[in-house]
Amino acid sequence: MPIEITMPALSPTMEEGKLAKWHVKEGDSVSSGDVIAEIETDKATMEVEAVDEGKIGKIMVAEGTDNVKVNAVIAVLLQEGEDASAIGAGGSKPAEAPKAEAPKADAPKADAGTVMRADAATQTAPTAKADPAPVANSGSSAPAKAEGGKVFASPLARRLAKEAGIDVSAIAGSGPKGRVVKSDVEAAKSGKGATKPAAATASAGAAPATGMSKNQVIALYEEGSYELVPNDGMRKVVAARLTESKQTVPHFYLTLDCKIDALLAAREQINASAPKSKEGKPAFKLSVNDFVMKAWAVALQRVPAANATWAGDSILYHKRSDVAVAVSVPGGLFTPVVKSCDTKTLREISEEVKDLAGRARNKKLAPHEYQGGASSVSNLGMFGIKEFAAVINPPHGTILAVGVGEERVYPENGQIKIGQFMTVTLSCDHRAVDGALGAEVLGVFKGLIENPVMMLA
Numbered sequence: 216m217p218i219e220i221t222m223p224a225l226s227p228t229m230e231e232g233k234l235a236k237w238h239v240k241e242g243d244s245v246s247s248g249d250v251i252a253e254i255e256t257d258k259a260t261m262e263v264e265a266v267d268e269g270k271i272g273k274i275m276v277a278e279g280t281d282n283v284k285v286n287a288v289i290a291v292l293l294q295e296g297e298d299a300s301a302i303g304a305g306g307s308k309p310a311e312a313p314k315a316e317a318p319k320a321d322a323p324k325a326d327a328g329t330v331m332r333a334d335a336a337t338q339t340a341p342t343a344k345a346d347p348a349p350v351a352n353s354g355s356s357a358p359a360k361a362e363g364g365k366v367f368a369s370p371l372a373r374r375l376a377k378e379a380g381i382d383v384s385a386i387a388g389s390g391p392k393g394r395v396v397k398s399d400v401e402a403a404k405s406g407k408g409a410t411k412p413a414a415a416t417a418s419a420g421a422a423p424a425t426g427m428s429k430n431q432v433i434a435l436y437e438e439g440s441y442e443l444v445p446n447d448g449m450r451k452v453v454a455a456r457l458t459e460s461k462q463t464v465p466h467f468y469l470t471l472d473c474k475i476d477a478l479l480a481a482r483e484q485i486n487a488s489a490p491k492s493k494e495g496k497p498a499f500k501l502s503v504n505d506f507v508m509k510a511w512a513v514a515l516q517r518v519p520a521a522n523a524t525w526a527g528d529s530i531l532y533h534k535r536s537d538v539a540v541a542v543s544v545p546g547g548l549f550t551p552v553v554k555s556c557d558t559k560t561l562r563e564i565s566e567e568v569k570d571l572a573g574r575a576r577n578k579k580l581a582p583h584e585y586q587g588g589a590s591s592v593s594n595l596g597m598f599g600i601k602e603f604a605a606v607i608n609p610p611h612g613t614i615l616a617v618g619v620g621e622e623r624v625y626p627e628n629g630q631i632k633i634g635q636f637m638t639v640t641l642s643c644d645h646r647a648v649d650g651a652l653g654a655e656v657l658g659v660f661k662g663l664i665e666n667p668v669m670m671l672a
Contacts, residue, residue, distance in 0.1 A: 217302050218267050218292040222276075224285045225254060225261050226582045232256045233281045233448075234289060243271045245292070252289070256448065260578040269294045272302050368395035375400040449547035460606050464525075465645040468604045469653050473637045473664045475620050478506050481667045485561070503620060503637075504540070504594045505565045506670075510663040511592055511615055512536035512556035513670050514656050521656035524589050524612045525647040537588035539608065540568055542575045549575035550608055552588045589613070596620060602638040612647040615660070616640040637664075 222232060235255040245251055245265040252263045272293035276283055283289065291302050368376070368383050372395045376383040379400065386403050388395035446454070482501050489497040515522040515536045522533045536557040539550035551571035553564060574580050589612055593605045596619035605616040618638040625632055639660070643653040663670050 216294070217272060217297060218269060218294065219288045220251070220265075220290040220292055222283050222285050222287045222289050223254065223263060225256055225259070226586075229256055229285060231282045231284050234276050234278060234283055235260055237274060237278045239271050241271050241274055245269065245271065255578065259580050259582070261581070265292070267292060267294075272297070272299055367393060369397065371397050372400050376403070379404050447546055449544075453547045456609070457606055460609055464607050464609060466604075466607060466642050467645050467650060467653070468640055468642055469650075469657050470602065470638060470640045471657055471661050473639060473661050474625075475503070475635050475637050475664065478503065478664060478667050479620070479635055482506065499562050499565060501561050501565050503596065504592070504617070505561050505568065506664065506667060507594065507615070507617055508538055508540060508553060508556055508564050508568065508592055509559075509561055509670055510660050510667070511590070512538050512553075513663055514660040515590060516557045517659050518652070518656040521613065521648055521652050522589050523647040524610045525644055526610070530647050531589075533589040536590075539585075539588045539591040539611070540571070541591060541593040541605075542572045544576050544578075549580065549585055550588075550591055551575055551580055551585050554587075590615065592617065596637065602640055604640050605642050607642050607644055612644045613653070613656075614642045616642065 222234075225232065233255040234252060236253040237251070238253070239245060239249075239251045246268050247265055249265045250262045251265050251271075253260055254263055269292040272291045274290045276287070276289040293299070293302070367388060367390075368386075369390070372386075373383055375397060376386065376395075381400065381403050383395055383400075386395050386399050387393070388399050390396040390399070482503065486497065486500050489499050491497050513536070515533075515538075519532060519534075522536065524531045524533070535555050537552050537554045538556040539552045542549045542551060551568075551574075553559070553567055553571070556564060559567070571580065571584060575585070591605075591608050591611055591614040593614060594617040595603060596617055599619050601621070602618040603616050605614045607614050616639065618640075620635050620637045622633055623636045625634055625636070639657070641653055641657045643650075648656075
């Protein structure tokens with residue numbers, strides 16, 4: 216009997232994904248362990264291996280298909296002695312194409328892998344309400360929509376429109392009640408129908424901000440003043456997590472200035488001692504962030520009550536310092552976790568962070584590499600940001616925001632001196648970490664970062 220290959224759940228919260236690439240075609244023989252496809256979620260692109268042996272009888276979901284539900288049949292594997300006629304007998308059905316639905320108010324929840332932006336990122340613009348642009352067609356005057364914005368179109372018309380890169384909602388239907396049918400799509404492809412590129416520009420009725428009349432919006436649309444780009448999975452998750460965090464987690468913020476002259480001197484000395492290759496390239500190069508990661512991990516060990524996360528009817532006190540680091544990627548952020556960060560050397564932390572960051576940007580992280588931990592570090596110093604307050608990444612209890620190291624004038628024993636300083640801000644979940652406790656762990660961090668040798672004590 217044919218074996219159904221289904222869309223796997225690559226993380227506990229995954230509900231759907233994109234079939235990014237097939238590594239096999241119909242008729243190919245596969246063995247257990249062979250890579251047959253790549254699945255892309257909002258966080259990573261992962262390979263799917265065959266579990267059984269056989270021949271690919273039919274591919275049910277085309278390469279590049281978005282929003283394929285978990286457990287939907289994506290292909291059928293024929294066993295020895297079976298041919299394509301057995302597929303129909305087995306009752307295998309292709310995965311249903313996602314239906315065009317109106318945007319939902321509640322975005323799906325994400326797991327602990329996606330990092331939060333700074334507070335300023337939560338000040339979002341009002342949601343744009345999209346209406347179709349005025350179109351002219353020999354059939355209906357505008358695409359017929361059901362209540363809630365759903366477009367009436369036949370399944371064949373939807374498929375043809377998708378293959379042609381045409382937004383079906385911009386086609387004026389000539390079928391019953393304005394339903395978009397095959398002939399409408401073919402007319403749009405030939406240029407005779409009213410169309411717009413799928414996911415390219417905003418409709419004339421989509422208002423980018425409040426306080427504008429529909430006529431003003433239409434005028435902006437016609438002069439090309441803005442475009443509307445649909446959010447991908449990662450951006451939707453980031454938006455959902457930001458909203459969830461700011462609405463449900465009681466944040467408070469603690470800020471300190473750290474004098475980093477000793478840190479910079481130690482960094483320079485360590486980097487200068489790095490062995491060099493024949494080409495003169497050093498074996499390693501530590502960054503200030505490597506020291507920050509180490510100091511914060513050690514501080515959480517020395518104040519274990521602050522290494523905590525809220526769990527509803529209890530508080531989890533973590534025994535290890537698993538510290539996540541914010542990594543910017545196109546369209547969002549990842550927070551890969553450095554496990555037992557306090558026990559690792561600065562060089563080990565540096566190499567691990569570089570490896571995790573590189574694979575995060577290529578969406579090659581495994582779920583266990585961006586889940587877990589009790590705290591995060593977000594460093595915007597390389598962008599010249601003096602200070603900021605980061606949003607906690609649930610279920611973490613804290614996040615340390617690090618600003619740029621800069622030269623400042625300061626008084627000492629009645630004298631005016633110049634030194635290098637860095638401002639750090641700790642965001643705390645008040646349910647798990649109180650003010651005095653947050654101040655205590657941040658004070659320990661300040662002592663470690665200002666005297667890096669103490670990290671070894």
